[in-house]
Amino acid sequence: MTNSNNRHFLNLSGLACIVAGLSAVPAAAHPHVFAEARLEITISPERMVEKLAHVWRFDDLFSSTVLLEFDKKGTLKLDAAELNELSTTIDTSIAEYKYFQTVTQDGKDITMKKPEHLIADLPDNQLIVLFESKPDKPLKLEPGHKVSFGVYDPTFYTAIDYLKDEDLVVTGMPAGCSSAVVRPDPDEALAQNQDSLTQAFFDEAAAMTNDVSKFFATRIEITCK
Structure with missing residues (x-):
């Protein structure tokens, strides 16, 4: 692939171009790729988020x-070097x-x-991506405050998405804290965030640069007493 194609590979906004072997073109603002997630x-x-x-x-x-x-070798299986290239490409693209x-x-x-490490693998020809992340600054679960975690693609x-609530797991939940999985209703999310949904939003959505899609993302919220 060229460097240009690499850029589009797993920003996940130009993958249709890899399928067709064409240069990147803007995609409509709806999903083309689907992934099941676990967190x-x-x-x-x-009470620190580690x-x-x-x-x-x-x-x-x-x-x-x-x-x-x-x-590259036409074996229908990626060797260690090819998996490393795949991992690097994904890491660079979604950073x-x-x-x-x-x-x-x-x-x-x-x-x-x-x-520190992002790993891509293809067991049984199914792409799996794994990585760990940590807060840049100490993040503590404080009484009376809400911390939320999830994933979304702004493009x-x-x-x-998390198919089951059980795909969102908290290990080491402190006493006095509880979690809840939130699956926003699209109509309610639109109503609650209508001030953000200006014409600029739709213009940016068409250009695949918008951040408002997080309003619709499944998340887990932790609150403490």
Whole structure:
């Protein structure tokens, strides 16, 4: 692939171009790639958020596209070097989108460190992406405050979701704290955030640069007493 194609590979906003072998064109603001996600949040005994462990399993069509794109030897299987190239490409491409993570405290964005390692694998020809991230600054679960965790693609190109509430796990939940999985109703999300849905929003959505899609993302919220 050229460097230009690499850029579009797993920003997940130009993957249709890999399938067709064409140069990138803007996609409509709806998903073209689908992934099942799992998230495990680890909390320390001091109520500090230690790390987030993400696992994404992509759909069959996209997985097949990835296999064909990176299978340089035509073996229908990626060797260690090809998997390393795939991992590097994904890492580089989604870094500019904060690894599709949304972490907030009382509605304010929390900055996360760049993952030390991102691993891509294709067991049974199914693309799986795994990585861990940590808050850039100490993040403590404080009484009376709400911390939220989830994933979303601001380009609208990829639908990454948790199929079951059990796919969102908290390890080390402190006494006095509880969690709840929130699956926003699209109509309610639109109504609650109508001030943000200006013409600029729709213009940016068409250009695949909008951040408002996080309003519709499944998330887990932790609150403490």
